[in-house]
Amino acid sequence: MSSQIDHLLNEDRRFAPSEDFAAAAVGTADLYHQAATDREGFWADRARELLHWQTPFTKVLDWSNPPFATWFEDGELNVAYNCLDRHVEAGNGDRVALFWEGEPGDERRVTYAELTDEVKRLANVLTELGIGRGDRVAVYLPMIPEAVAAMLAVARVGAVHSVVFGGFSADSLRARIDDAGAKLVITADGGYRKGRVSALKPAVDLALADRNGSGVQETVEHVLVVRRGGNDVDWTPGRDLWWHEVVPAASAEHEAEAFPAENPLFILYTSGTTGKPKGILHTSGGYLTQAAFTNRVVHDIHPESDVYWCTADVGWITGHTYVTYGPLANGATQVMYEGTPDTPHPGRWWELVEKYGVTILYTAPTAIRSFMKIGRQVAQQFDLSSLRLLGSVGEPINPEAWMWYRSVIGGDRAPIIDTWWQTETGAMMISALPGVTETKPGSAQVPLPGITVDVVDDAGQEVGNGNGGLLVITEPWPAMLRGIWGDPDRFVETYWDKFAEQGFYFAGDGARLDDDGDVWLLGRVDDVMNVSGHRLSTAEIESALVGNEAVAEAAVVGASDETTGQAVVAFVIIKESYLKAHSPEGLAQTLRAWVGEQIGPIARPRDVYIVGELPKTRSGKIMRRLLRDVAEGREVGDTTTLADTAVMSVISAQVK
Numbered sequence: 239m240s241s242q243i244d245h246l247l248n249e250d251r252r253f254a255p256s257e258d259f260a261a262a263a264v265g266t267a268d269l270y271h272q273a274a275t276d277r278e279g280f281w282a283d284r285a286r287e288l289l290h291w292q293t294p295f296t297k298v299l300d301w302s303n304p305p306f307a308t309w310f311e312d313g314e315l316n317v318a319y320n321c322l323d324r325h326v327e328a329g330n331g332d333r334v335a336l337f338w339e340g341e342p343g344d345e346r347r348v349t350y351a352e353l354t355d356e357v358k359r360l361a362n363v364l365t366e367l368g369i370g371r372g373d374r375v376a377v378y379l380p381m382i383p384e385a386v387a388a389m390l391a392v393a394r395v396g397a398v399h400s401v402v403f404g405g406f407s408a409d410s411l412r413a414r415i416d417d418a419g420a421k422l423v424i425t426a427d428g429g430y431r432k433g434r435v436s437a438l439k440p441a442v443d444l445a446l447a448d449r450n451g452s453g454v455q456e457t458v459e460h461v462l463v464v465r466r467g468g469n470d471v472d473w474t475p476g477r478d479l480w481w482h483e484v485v486p487a488a489s490a491e492h493e494a495e496a497f498p499a500e501n502p503l504f505i506l507y508t509s510g511t512t513g514k515p516k517g518i519l520h521t522s523g524g525y526l527t528q529a530a531f532t533n534r535v536v537h538d539i540h541p542e543s544d545v546y547w548c549t550a551d552v553g554w555i556t557g558h559t560y561v562t563y564g565p566l567a568n569g570a571t572q573v574m575y576e577g578t579p580d581t582p583h584p585g586r587w588w589e590l591v592e593k594y595g596v597t598i599l600y601t602a603p604t605a606i607r608s609f610m611k612i613g614r615q616v617a618q619q620f621d622l623s624s625l626r627l628l629g630s631v632g633e634p635i636n637p638e639a640w641m642w643y644r645s646v647i648g649g650d651r652a653p654i655i656d657t658w659w660q661t662e663t664g665a666m667m668i669s670a671l672p673g674v675t676e677t678k679p680g681s682a683q684v685p686l687p688g689i690t691v692d693v694v695d696d697a698g699q700e701v702g703n704g705n706g707g708l709l710v711i712t713e714p715w716p717a718m719l720r721g722i723w724g725d726p727d728r729f730v731e732t733y734w735d736k737f738a739e740q741g742f743y744f745a746g747d748g749a750r751l752d753d754d755g756d757v758w759l760l761g762r763v764d765d766v767m768n769v770s771g772h773r774l775s776t777a778e779i780e781s782a783l784v785g786n787e788a789v790a791e792a793a794v795v796g797a798s799d800e801t802t803g804q805a806v807v808a809f810v811i812i813k814e815s816y817l818k819a820h821s822p823e824g825l826a827q828t829l830r831a832w833v834g835e836q837i838g839p840i841a842r843p844r845d846v847y848i849v850g851e852l853p854k855t856r857s858g859k860i861m862r863r864l865l866r867d868v869a870e871g872r873e874v875g876d877t878t879t880l881a882d883t884a885v886m887s888v889i890s891a892q893v894k
């Protein structure tokens with residue numbers, strides 16, 4: 239990828255943390271030194287310091303059978319005990335674990351003592367239903383405290399959860415239930431989305447509808463249903479149970495049994511941005527160590543004083559690691575919000591920040607860009623002065639959005655951490671430490687202490703500073719995936735075959751090192767375009783487009799082209815005010831020229847399509863492969879993980 243055009247590297251803005259922030263920060267420069275001296279010893283120290291082990295481990299990493307790693311193998315712990323009971327035992331039972339806010343404005347404050355009590359009762363219910371070590375439980379719930387309780391209760395009895403987004407269809411749910419062979423489904427009648435109840439139970443009923451003749455063996459024995467939406471539901475006696483009938487009636491006495499560190503904790507399907515979702519398997523001790531550590535040092539958690547808010551749904555990995563496991567292992571207080579950001583008004587999130595005095599906010603670039611689109615005046619109606627740290631995850635955050643986030647939301651005061659990681663990595667891998675690193679808009683920057691990454695060429699050779707290539711992880715890490723559920727071959731093929739000789743994990747993302755050695759993410763390797771022999775990254779061109787004042791959002795793909803091999807095709811959303819004042823042809827012309835000036839003539843899009851929306855996964859990521867189908871005039875591929883399935887027909891029509 240050496241012929242890539244340097245563009246993002248021209249960024250020269252730098253932001254050091256304030257002295258006060260640095261002085262009080264949990265993560266210090268010393269962590270890098272410790273990890274560099276003795277990486278395994280470093281992780282062993284973190285595991286001992288951050289977690290309670292019922293049986294202490296004596297082994298740290300076993301990498302004798304790559305790519306199958308074990309961490310802390312002979313240690314035993316209970317994940318739920320670590321997230322709950324021990325905080326109560328330490329006298330913090332009255333601390334609020336969750337400030338929960340429903341979309342209609344109803345609220346619940348759940349303390350650590352209350353959450354522990356609920357999880358113990360639910361654990362007893364699970365045992366009565368025959369759920370024990372190794373059994374799989376599907377969780378299909380809205381963002382309500384019961385979702386967190388369900389995950390922890392499953393973990394507490396040594397079973398394995400598979401959380402499925404509440405927004406997924408019956409078909410997607412069924413595929414996930416079948417793949418994991420779930421014995422129990424935990425769901426709700428419905429939850430609030432966009433101002434009304436969106437039903438969930440009917441999708442479960444449909445997923446489990448008579449399968450005679452389908453060739454699939456029914457594994458589900460029970461469906462446990464939380465009442466949230468109040469909507470009418472069908473009932474299958476014997477199979478279905480109401481949470482509010484069985485959980486409060488169960489005993490609140492429950493001893494947390496110790497399970498081996500490598501006991502499976504959960505299966506989670508990737509977002510499906512690039513293809514069919516993969517059932518990623520994570521285990522207990524290593525995962526919880528890295529979840530707790532990264533949450534503590536990157537989010538700079540001070541559990542006594544912070545009010546932390548990660549806006550992710552528990553249905554994706556960010557919700558697993560940074561709503562449920564990391565913050566609760568650290569005994570933090572957090573906000574959990576059920577609904578959509580713009581219901582009932584576009585300032586809803588900022589109202590919540592003001593109401594709860596949120597100090598740390600962790601969200602995705604897609605959300606930031608949508609707030610930019612509606613304008614700063616919405617956020618500025620609220621008092622955001624409590625915010626002291628901002629985070630980003632999920633996609634590259636373009637410098638334009640980074641600067642907006644910093645000035646409008648962070649008051650030019652709060653450091654921004656751009657955290658690169660994946661469902662597969664389980665926890666953050668590349669990010670600034672907010673009290674240490676001088677941050678750069680648009681760059682995820684440096685591997686965290688104890689993590690080793692590199693950027694290499696196709697042959698696995700380091701590209702060196704100033705060059706682009708493929709992002710790899712060079713050594714095993716505690717929260718690494720242990721496999722793809724039921725498919726060890728796909729696990730090896732997808733992540734390890736490419737650099738088998740070097741033993742590197744292939745992340746599937748393109749990246750570049752700048753002259754300081756900082757990492758810039760360039761987008762998916764699958765999406766890299768080859769125009770007349772030049773390799774161009776989606777992130778760079780999109781970033782240039784969003785840098786134009788008329789553009790709210792942009793997605794770029796490479797479409798086959800007779801003369802250049804591939805041509806750049808851009809799909810852009812134009813800000814309301816510009817749409818009124820300019821013709822689409824004029825805008826397209828301007829933007830083609832703009833990209834040419836910003837990056838170089840080679841990057842100038844062949845086509846610029848002005849669209850109303852972009853196809854996104856439920857976790858808010860742009861699905862470029864669907865746009866490529868449109869750009870190449872093909873039938874649009876698998877759209878099951880798309881948030882809004884109608885959007886592709888709208889785009890196809892707009893393009894024609």
Ligand code: ATP
Pocket residue numbers: 508509510511512513514515516554555630631632633634635656657658659660661662682745746747759761762857859
């Ligand atoms: P699938 O693997 O099914 O295509 P997915 O990769 O979108 O789905 P996730 O595990 O949710 O599923 O996302 C991980 C990916 O998100 C990373 O590989 C990377 O492409 C992108 N990503 C996450 N955080 C960042 C970040 N801070 N900067 C740039 N890219 C990021």
Ligand code: MG
Pocket residue numbers: 508512660746
């Ligand atoms: Mg992926």
